[in-house]
Amino acid sequence: MCGIVGYVGPQACADILVDGLRRLEYRGYDSAGLAVFDGKRTGVVRAVGKLQNLVTALKEKPLPGSLGIGHTRWATHGRPTEVNAHPHCSGEIALVHNGIIENHIELKRHLAEEGVKFASDTDTEIVAHLIHREAKTGDDLLGAVRRALGHVHGAYAVAVMDARQPDRIVVAKNASPLVIGFGEGEMFCASDIPAILPYTKRMLPLEEGEIGVLTESGLELYTLDGKRVDRQPKTITWSASQAEKGGFKHFMLKEINEQPRAIEDTIRGRVDLAAGDVIESELGIDAETAKSLKRVYFIACGTSHHATLYGRFLMEHIAKVPSQTELASEFIGRDPVVGEGDLVVAVSQSGETLDTLAALKVAKEKGARILAVANVIDSAIPRAAHGAFYTHAGPEIGVASTKCFTTQLAAMVLLAVFLGRRRGTLEKERAQEILQNFVEIPNQMRTVLALDDIIRDLARPLAQAKSALFLGRGVSYPIAVEGALKLKEISYIHAEGYAAGEMKHGPIALIDADMPVIAVMPDDKAYEKIASNVQEAKAREGHVLAVATRHNADIGGIAHNAIYVPKVDPVLSPFVTALPLQLLSYFVADFKGTDVDQPRNLAKTVTVE
């Protein structure tokens, strides 16, 4: 999400910046802007919507000059409007930012007390004011940015200009990407390699906690605590299209690998570990409403529907509120009994799915309180809801949803803890335990992603199958159905996801040596029962692949093969069991040579009934 480009050198830079932003379009954005120093002052032009709108605005107000920064914004704090678009300015300072400032509310309060007036709703503008305040002490820009960032918690990549020091851009990175490009007598920075690949192949990605000064003569790099860093650029040999995919073969594989970061971004700033609580001001649910809830209805389609199955599990387990999930298209096809006292949670990665929007409207008319969970700020579904909770997966290009799915799962955890605490059904100590385990989940996900070679080998025989059965129980049932959907979406192999206990009521008739059975069976209270179901499949010559915890030593005697995931809090196991199934589908599809990122007949945003 968000794209940054910066240039310092001898050339007029507005076109270079716009060109770079164009190459970052794949990251998704809803507004864009440039700041260029013209020899006297810094001019800023910003526009909502496509880059073409920025180009048109630049025709009316050209930005001459050879020091500049540009940005494409994917809205997270504040709507996608011109005032919220970057660059943000404070005095002589202009800044672009990618990331999320966790403590923005507190920082904004302090600045407001000092008399600062804010032009936008963004967390970014706060950083511009902080740098401006520090720069007043007369120090160079590097020192001002360093001191300002000392107050900031969260994720950021920033590029900063000061019209009083017009030979430099200061850049810094913590958790959000930034790469430096080395030209001949000119320097670049960007969120990603493709933006500047046509201009230079010599690149240096910044590492966590690094801050640097770009001038025509090169890069001076330091750690945020002031130590000099000496690293040399590498020569990039990727093609432009490989670079867009971060070196991965497909966007889907890139997005699968982005999930730990996407979960971190979705959790960031929303969890108070000491209080054992979830901080969320956008939900539009006060303590009274939470306490008096009669029921939670989840409405969604496709993969988002599978995330809501987990939501229902958590809602019953943690918030102790009667819950049900509804396919949006079925909800509108009936005469649902829903109304006052009900919370309807509409979940949608695109925020635009017509069936979900229609279901939301039906529930709203009947008097229910509506909460949207979406990945695209200000899209139709959050706009129509009373409150919105945004997942911060960043744009997902692969049609088959992966990182949007797991960030929706994360939203379900946060929502259940939020309601559980307010309803008095979740003790502080257990909430602290869940949230502590939750913030550790991204690292556990990283260990699962490292199993990709093992999973690729297991995928090879599966590519020959005509059909596959995915089984799960309890918290793993949503993962089984999502695993089956992923396989059918991208490999075109027929697959069914089934509640393991239901296998004996039908699917067992299909099981023979040609029917692979994939069992999601982490170490939890459903383990013994699903182990029996798997034995039943094995007795009928079904070939069983288990996604299990190594802890369960008997798994070798139960399944033919196993993918071992780390042992985590049982209520959080979907985060580690979903990943092997995504990778499995991906490798099967890749072996079959299908169009992984754009499977036939499927669309990323479905705006038809």
Ligand code: G6P
């Ligand atoms: C399409 C997409 C799926 C998605 C579904 C629901 O079918 O290909 O990935 O799960 O729509 O979309 P939504 O945007 O509402 O989550």
